[in-house]
Amino acid sequence: MPSRAFKIGVFTLEGLNAIPLAVYFMYIFFLMRDRFGFGDMENLLFGGFGGFVYMVFSAVGGRVAPRFGYLNTITVSLALMVAVFPCGLMVHSLWGQILIHTIGVAGMAFVWAPLESLAVQGEPKHRVQKMVGIYNLVWSGMAALGFFLGGAIVDRLGFEAMFLIPAGVHFVQLLLALWLRRVESRDFGRAHSGARRQSEEDEVLLHDEADVPFAGVFLKMAWIANPFAFVATNTVGPSIPELAQQFELTKTAAGFFISVWMFSRFAGFVVCWMWDGWHYRLGWLVGAIAAMTSAFVVILTAPWLWILVAAQVVFGLSIGIIYYSSLYYSMHVGDNHGEQGGVHEAAIGAGNCVGPWIGAGALFLLPGQPNAAVWAVAALLIGGLGWMLKTWSARS
Numbered sequence: 001m002p003s004r005a006f007k008i009g010v011f012t013l014e015g016l017n018a019i020p021l022a023v024y025f026m027y028i029f030f031l032m033r034d035r036f037g038f039g040d041m042e043n044l045l046f047g048g049f050g051g052f053v054y055m056v057f058s059a060v061g062g063r064v065a066p067r068f069g070y071l072n073t074i075t076v077s078l079a080l081m082v083a084v085f086p087c088g089l090m091v092h093s094l095w096g097q098i099l100i101h102t103i104g105v106a107g108m109a110f111v112w113a114p115l116e117s118l119a120v121q122g123e124p125k126h127r128v129q130k131m132v133g134i135y136n137l138v139w140s141g142m143a144a145l146g147f148f149l150g151g152a153i154v155d156r157l158g159f160e161a162m163f164l165i166p167a168g169v170h171f172v173q174l175l176l177a178l179w180l181r182r183v184e185s186r187d188f189g190r191a192h193s194g195a196r197r198q199s200e201e202d203e204v205l206l207h208d209e210a211d212v213p214f215a216g217v218f219l220k221m222a223w224i225a226n227p228f229a230f231v232a233t234n235t236v237g238p239s240i241p242e243l244a245q246q247f248e249l250t251k252t253a254a255g256f257f258i259s260v261w262m263f264s265r266f267a268g269f270v271v272c273w274m275w276d277g278w279h280y281r282l283g284w285l286v287g288a289i290a291a292m293t294s295a296f297v298v299i300l301t302a303p304w305l306w307i308l309v310a311a312q313v314v315f316g317l318s319i320g321i322i323y324y325s326s327l328y329y330s331m332h333v334g335d336n337h338g339e340q341g342g343v344h345e346a347a348i349g350a351g352n353c354v355g356p357w358i359g360a361g362a363l364f365l366l367p368g369q370p371n372a373a374v375w376a377v378a379a380l381l382i383g384g385l386g387w388m389l390k391t392w393s394a395r396s
Helices: 004-034 042-067 070-089 094-120 123-155 163-189 201-206 213-244 253-259 262-273 282-302 305-332 337-365 372-392
Strands: none
Touching: 004 094, 004 123, 004 163, 004 305, 042 070, 042 094, 042 163, 042 213, 042 337, 042 372, 070 094, 070 163, 070 337, 094 123, 094 305, 123 163, 123 253, 123 262, 123 305, 163 282, 201 213, 213 253, 213 282, 213 305, 213 372, 262 305, 282 305, 282 372, 337 372
């Protein structure tokens, strides 16, 4: 069984990983706007490209990490990002920034899925909800705090902070990952950070099938719903500079007012962690994606700031249920949580890719309609809800 020190180290590693996620990967759209003249359409295309990279490398990472070792994979990825992010201070060309972004996204893809697996490694089935809950609270809380403060940091220190902060954080993570490899070897009596074969005892503790009807169907539906949730969030993300301009917000104010949905998502994770009544209940998953779709439209068409803030509360709560469902079922159903964690993250990448690209395509085809992207993506989200319901109706 893992020691308390090992689990605390894993969750610390995860919390630190959410800081670059908020500071660099959210505010990069402001850099692209201010330095390279990107508008809404260009930022959506750029965001979709990052999603595509994340999807591909998450799928690969889900297969590689269980064989190469979770902590080995994390260590190599962190070392790569420590080397790459400082280059952003010296590279001023558009294509150079795109290359740095590509490597950063790929590195992140090889970190998140192994972290999910480490969070539940060695835990009996009845503790999976608790460990997944802690995992969700840590990353979402740190991401919300990072985005909330990120605008003020960038306003005060300039875009250079977007590269220095990730480089410094990843360096600390690298040292922590190296220490965790030693702790893991001590706790488990062998180096899990290298390729290994789980014992039958481990498999019984972690991977016995969920004793509920249609558990596999719920897993498939959650895997459908989750990328559509990220379709929504990653259409909103590249649009934040435009929202800030519309409401005359500085980067600091944008961090304050457009981070509400992240704190609301955190609250949704708390509810899902403390209460298990949503487990394997169709209504919660269907209701969440319906509420998310409505809130998404309101966020991007809100005429007043207070409406934007109120819609974010609904948006974040529904995103919390959807994401929690996908990760929980991935860790609770089946016998390959490492690969299933990769599928979970690849689904996120698919949503990150498809949503922004559809939005950009709508703006390209209908340049005179500023809300074309909103309605095109909303139609896609409704299609996702239909797909999920069709999956449920086809159960046997």
